Amino acid sequence: MTRRILIIEDTPTIARVQKHIAQKVGYEADIAGSLAEAKELISKHSYFCAVVDFILPDAPTGEAVPCTIAADIPTIVMTGNLDETTRNIVEKHPIIDYITKENKQAYQYLEKQLARLPRNEQILVLVVDDSAATRHHICNLLTRHKYQTLEAVDGIDALKVLAENPSIAVIITDNEMPNMNGDELCVEIRRLYSNDEKAVIGISAYDTLHLSTRFLKSGADDYLRKPFNNEEFYCRLSQNVDMLENIKTIRLQANTDYLTKLPNRRYFFGEANSHLKAAKLANTSVSLAMIDIDHFKSINDNYGHDAGDEVLKGLSQCMAKYFEENLVGRFGGEEFAVYFADQDTNESLQRLEKFRLFVEKHSPEFSKDRIKFTLSIGFHNGPVYSLDELIKQADLKLYQAKESGRNKLVN
Numbered sequence: 001m002t003r004r005i006l007i008i009e010d011t012p013t014i015a016r017v018q019k020h021i022a023q024k025v026g027y028e029a030d031i032a033g034s035l036a037e038a039k040e041l042i043s044k045h046s047y048f049c050a051v052v053d054f055i056l057p058d059a060p061t062g063e064a065v066p067c068t069i070a071a072d073i074p075t076i077v078m079t080g081n082l083d084e085t086t087r088n089i090v091e092k093h094p095i096i097d098y099i100t101k102e103n104k105q106a107y108q109y110l111e112k113q114l115a116r117l118p119r120n121e122q123i124l125v126l127v128v129d130d131s132a133a134t135r136h137h138i139c140n141l142l143t144r145h146k147y148q149t150l151e152a153v154d155g156i157d158a159l160k161v162l163a164e165n166p167s168i169a170v171i172i173t174d175n176e177m178p179n180m181n182g183d184e185l186c187v188e189i190r191r192l193y194s195n196d197e198k199a200v201i202g203i204s205a206y207d208t209l210h211l212s213t214r215f216l217k218s219g220a221d222d223y224l225r226k227p228f229n230n231e232e233f234y235c236r237l238s239q240n241v242d243m244l245e246n247i248k249t250i251r252l253q254a255n256t257d258y259l260t261k262l263p264n265r266r267y268f269f270g271e272a273n274s275h276l277k278a279a280k281l282a283n284t285s286v287s288l289a290m291i292d293i294d295h296f297k298s299i300n301d302n303y304g305h306d307a308g309d310e311v312l313k314g315l316s317q318c319m320a321k322y323f324e325e326n327l328v329g330r331f332g333g334e335e336f337a338v339y340f341a342d343q344d345t346n347e348s349l350q351r352l353e354k355f356r357l358f359v360e361k362h363s364p365e366f367s368k369d370r371i372k373f374t375l376s377i378g379f380h381n382g383p384v385y386s387l388d389e390l391i392k393q394a395d396l397k398l399y400q401a402k403e404s405g406r407n408k409l410v411n
């Protein structure tokens with residue numbers, strides 16, 4: 001979904017730079033050179049957010065800011081300079097942020113904010129406080145930046161909400177609460193979830209008992225003292241969210257095959273092994289298929305290594321769709337594996353055979369050179385609870401498929 005942004009700016013060069021930045025991070029951008037033009041655009045379109053110049057020819061003292069706010073458009077204010085009067089006017093309005101147009105960093109910061117806002121829509125934040133007024137205030141700050149919010153009245157309630165909503169990424173908690181206070185909640189959260197999964201920010205009005213250190217030692221990632229400044233709140237929150245996202249990206253990269261974007265051998269082994277443990281306890285049989293492209297070396301030899309890569313990528317995309325309910329992995333080269341957790345054996349075999357026939361017919365569509373190729377598949381099902389043994393058995397069947405003419409499934 002493309003999001004629309006309104007840029008209200010009377011200096012054409014600055015407006016063009018802002019438009020370029022917005023487009024770079026995925027927005028469709030409209031420029032208004034005056035408040036009158038902005039009003040007209042607002043009457044015609046719905047905007048995800050706006051970047052508003054504080055001084056405009058027909059709005060010399062920030063009149064464009066209440067205009068976008070009144071239209072419910074999350075607003076970032078850009079100002080030439082931020083003297084005391086301007087700051088007071090700007091801070092009166094529930095804006096997302098204000099940026100001074102001083103230097104290059106200001107535009108880098110704008111880009112970061114514009115890229116952050118759509119991502120915030122996917123982030124669920126739990127606000128824990130026994131005061132309804134404080135919960136309401138913090139949730140308002142969060143929704144202004146497009147975060148999703150949930151509320152809990154104390155530590156016990158927070159643990160219940162967390163169990164019911166596994167996608168909660170950040171917990172903002174007060175300390176002084178009945179039943180279970182903030183640092184006790186932190187300890188409990190860290191017993192259940194790691195810092196890589198969920199960030200905790202502690203908030204308290206009292207700092208007499210070195211509460212900040214107590215919060216941090218109990219497992220919180222950050223601490224804010226009430227009453228806090230909105231800017232500091234947003235900065236700390238986005239730093240913690242950035243950290244969670246960076247960890248997620250690193251983990252994804254570590255588990256993904258660089259060329260095909262399929263799970264790599266490492267990830268496949270981790271996932272399949274944990275399922276095998278459960279299968280062993282339940283005494284159920286397990287199934288695995290090894291899939292290998294026939295005569296792949298000759299594809300590289302005849303069409304070049306890049307064409308070979310294209311074939312691998314095309315096949316992987318197709319495999320990910322075909323076996324989306326199963327665990328798929330690239331083991332290396334032109335060898336892939338599919339682990340069938342809790343699936344009827346006949347159903348798995350039928351799916352594999354259908355896939356083999358599909359590739360035989362449609363493989364030319366995977367590459368520019370319309371390279372036709374086939375697959376050999378080895379399948380094993382049985383009460384085998386060591387992954388190495390399961391792979392060995394499926395590999396033996398794969399060898400038989402190759403030896404008996406290729407382009408077939410052996411089980």
Ligand SMILES: Nc1nc2c(ncn2[C@@H]2O[C@H](COP(=O)(O)OP(=O)(O)OP(=O)(O)O)[C@@H](O)[C@H]2O)c(=O)[nH]1
Pocket residue numbers: 259292293294295296297298300304305306307308309312332333334402406
């Ligand atoms: N393009 C490309 N080639 C790769 C990659 N990884 C391995 N290969 C090549 O894959 C080929 C595998 O060849 P072989 O193991 O002889 O197998 P094959 O030609 O498919 O023959 P059969 O399996 O017996 O049908 C080798 O030429 C490798 O260099 C890769 O990431 N990209």
